[in-house]
Amino acid sequence: MTTIAPDEEALAAVFEAAVAADERIEPRDWMPEGYRSSLVRQIAQHAHSEIIGMQPEANWITRAPSLRRKAILMAKVQDEAGHGLYLYSAAETLGVSREELLDKLHSGRQKYSSIFNYPTLTWADVGAIGWLVDGAAITNQVPLCRCSYGPYARAMVRVCKEESFHQRQGYELLLALSQGTPAQHAMAQDAVDRWWWPSLMMFGPPDDESAHSAQSMAWKIKRHSNDELRQRFVDICVPQAEALGLTLPDPDLAWDPEREHWNFGPIDWDEFRDVLKGNGPCNGQRITQRRTAHENGAWVREAAAAYAAKHGEDKR
Amino acid sequence: MKTETPAFVAALSLGDDALVLSHRLGEWAGHAPVLEEEVALANIALDLLGQARVLLSLVGDEDELAYLREERAFRNVQLVEQPNGDFAHTIARQLYFSTYQELMYEQLAQGDGPLAPLAAKAVKEVAYHRDHAEQWTLRLGDGTEESRTRMQRGLDALWRYTGELFAPIEGTQVDPAPLREAWTARIGSVLDRATLTVPQGPQRGAWTAGAGRQGLHTEPFGRMLAEMQHLHRSHPGATW
Numbered sequence: 001m002t003t004i005a006p007d008e009e010a011l012a013a014v015f016e017a018a019v020a021a022d023e024r025i026e027p028r029d030w031m032p033e034g035y036r037s038s039l040v041r042q043i044a045q046h047a048h049s050e051i052i053g054m055q056p057e058a059n060w061i062t063r064a065p066s067l068r069r070k071a072i073l074m075a076k077v078q079d080e081a082g083h084g085l086y087l088y089s090a091a092e093t094l095g096v097s098r099e100e101l102l103d104k105l106h107s108g109r110q111k112y113s114s115i116f117n118y119p120t121l122t123w124a125d126v127g128a129i130g131w132l133v134d135g136a137a138i139t140n141q142v143p144l145c146r147c148s149y150g151p152y153a154r155a156m157v158r159v160c161k162e163e164s165f166h167q168r169q170g171y172e173l174l175l176a177l178s179q180g181t182p183a184q185h186a187m188a189q190d191a192v193d194r195w196w197w198p199s200l201m202m203f204g205p206p207d208d209e210s211a212h213s214a215q216s217m218a219w220k221i222k223r224h225s226n227d228e229l230r231q232r233f234v235d236i237c238v239p240q241a242e243a244l245g246l247t248l249p250d251p252d253l254a255w256d257p258e259r260e261h262w263n264f265g266p267i268d269w270d271e272f273r274d275v276l277k278g279n280g281p282c283n284g285q286r287i288t289q290r291r292t293a294h295e296n297g298a299w300v301r302e303a304a305a306a307y308a309a310k311h312g313e314d315k316r
Numbered sequence: 317m318k319t320e321t322p323a324f325v326a327a328l329s330l331g332d333d334a335l336v337l338s339h340r341l342g343e344w345a346g347h348a349p350v351l352e353e354e355v356a357l358a359n360i361a362l363d364l365l366g367q368a369r370v371l372l373s374l375v376g377d378e379d380e381l382a383y384l385r386e387e388r389a390f391r392n393v394q395l396v397e398q399p400n401g402d403f404a405h406t407i408a409r410q411l412y413f414s415t416y417q418e419l420m421y422e423q424l425a426q427g428d429g430p431l432a433p434l435a436a437k438a439v440k441e442v443a444y445h446r447d448h449a450e451q452w453t454l455r456l457g458d459g460t461e462e463s464r465t466r467m468q469r470g471l472d473a474l475w476r477y478t479g480e481l482f483a484p485i486e487g488t489q490v491d492p493a494p495l496r497e498a499w500t501a502r503i504g505s506v507l508d509r510a511t512l513t514v515p516q517g518p519q520r521g522a523w524t525a526g527a528g529r530q531g532l533h534t535e536p537f538g539r540m541l542a543e544m545q546h547l548h549r550s551h552p553g554a555t556w
Contacts (some may be wrong), residue, residue: 007378018494051351054345054346054354055346058345058346061342061345062342062343062544062548063543063544063546063547064547065383065547065548065551065554065556066379066555066556067325067335067365067368067369067379067382068369068381068556069364069371069556070342070365071362071366071369074342074345074358074361075358075362076361077345077346077354078345078354078358078359078362080533081354081358082350084364085350086350087354120388122545142551151372173556176555176556177556180521180554180555181551181553181554183551183554184551184554187380203389241552248335263397278413289346289347292347292352293346293347293348293349294349295350296347296354296402296403297348297349297350297403297464298349299460299462299466300349300350300456300463301350301402302459302462302463302464303455303459303460303462304455304459305459306459306460307454307455307456307458307459308441308455310458311458315435
């Protein structure tokens with residue numbers, strides 16, 4: 001290991017003090033290399049999740065059962081592309097390029113949220129994603145609005161506002177189904193049954209197995225542990241499910257008066273690891289579609305670059 | 317559906333155009349060449365869907381009209397139902413249609429018919445769609461050799477569906493002759509700036525003279541409707 005130069009030591013002290021005082025770190029500030037690379041990894045993975053996350057929902061745009069629902073879904077998928085753009089911009093303030101990050105996504109060197117490797121089999125899945133998947137995302141992301149890195153925190157403020165809107169719309173979609181015909185109600189229940197456990201997995205591995213957690217919390221990138229956030233999410237969802245008139249697929253779900261939290265059953269971590277490794281139902285399909293869109297679009301990007309080069313001077 | 321007065325036929329024709337093109341653009345979600353285009357294409361699709369909902373609601377129940385009519389009852393022009401093809405093909409379709417739609421809505425907005433308020437709002441959206449299509453026509457036409465070839469191919473392939481845009485629509489009081497003149501001049505100037513050639517062939521085929529407006533469509537349209545209507549039709553009477 002190289003020794004830290006005295007001036008670097010001073011810079012590190014300034015950084016530590018700023019984090020301790022809950023000040024924001026900005027792109028031009030000195031930061032430890034580990035902090036920078038952790039953030040690049042996390043923000044990129046977040047951006048990739050927005051982009052891959054468009055697919056399971058876009059799968060239903062052309063089949064949405066009413067024009068109102070179709071408009072809502074299109075707007076949502078559009079917002080996700082927009083969130084991807086904010087997040088790639090936030091990552092770029094750390095000295096990486098969008099192209100570089102997309103390349104890492106396409107080659108499997110960077111990950112995206114494992115939830116998007118599950119298929120959307122019915123229209124009700126669109127509602128379950130809105131309620132549960134976006135709900136879990138919001139639970140994760142609201143604390144990130146206070147993340148120590150300024151550009152990421154500010155991106156999260158914008159993302160969370162739009163995300164909560166989607167979540168309410170997803171919930172309302174499920175409510176309409178739950179209170180609809182028996183076939184619609186069954187469709188809603190089936191979707192919740194399939195999306196509940198994968199949504200709980202979105203908070204990541206249990207605290208004692210989470211590789212990056214301790215350091216991220218010390219740097220105030222993360223504010224709460226995986227298990228803490230997961231518990232918070234379960235506590236929010238149980239009464240919401242009841243209001244929906246739907247059940248959650250967990251026989252161990254029970255109120256614990258001592259902890260004042262809902263107890264819940266064990267998560268199938270083997271499945272989680274399996275999906276993470278690439279063996280989920282849609283891993284191959286998702287990445288292939290993304291790569292194909294990118295490859296098929298190469299000539300368009302080349303044309304735009306060639307045109308800009310030719311007309312650079314009289315662009316104004 | 318209410319009785320087929322000219323005003324209703326007009327709203328249905330323009331509403332179907334917007335509905336069908338919006339659907340086609342929705343198929344791009346998750347497949348666009350750059351993220352910025354994911355946003356732009358969805359944005360245009362949403363504007364069009366918004367227009368369709370207003371127009372169809374003038375005629376009857378929007379969902380009944382969108383989901384329970386069969387192919388022969390749709391009044392959209394054949395141009396908007398054409399499959400997306402590659403990005404250049406989609407842009408060619410956008411260029412032809414948005415130029416037409418802007419001119420049409422400008423005319424309608426100036427009139428005092430029932431469509432004037434909708435047209436006055438929509439013309440602002442459509443001007444943006446036209447600008448988007450023109451910018452891409454320039455980039456692709458004057459970009460690389462490959463993009464130029466693809467753009468020209470898209471323009472040529474869709475040319476035969478453009479004549480139908482100028483069949484008079486009963487109930488709109490829009491004179492198609494000056495519309496056609498303005499459209500032809502605008503397209504000519506854009507293609508010229510993009511170093512592209514205005515296609516030479518006929519602007520109609522044996523089956524395409526005003527055909528979509530009369531409910532005569534092309535083969536891909538039925539398949540598109542099958543996908544669009546399937547879920548709604550599977551649950552008769554349900555609300556969503």
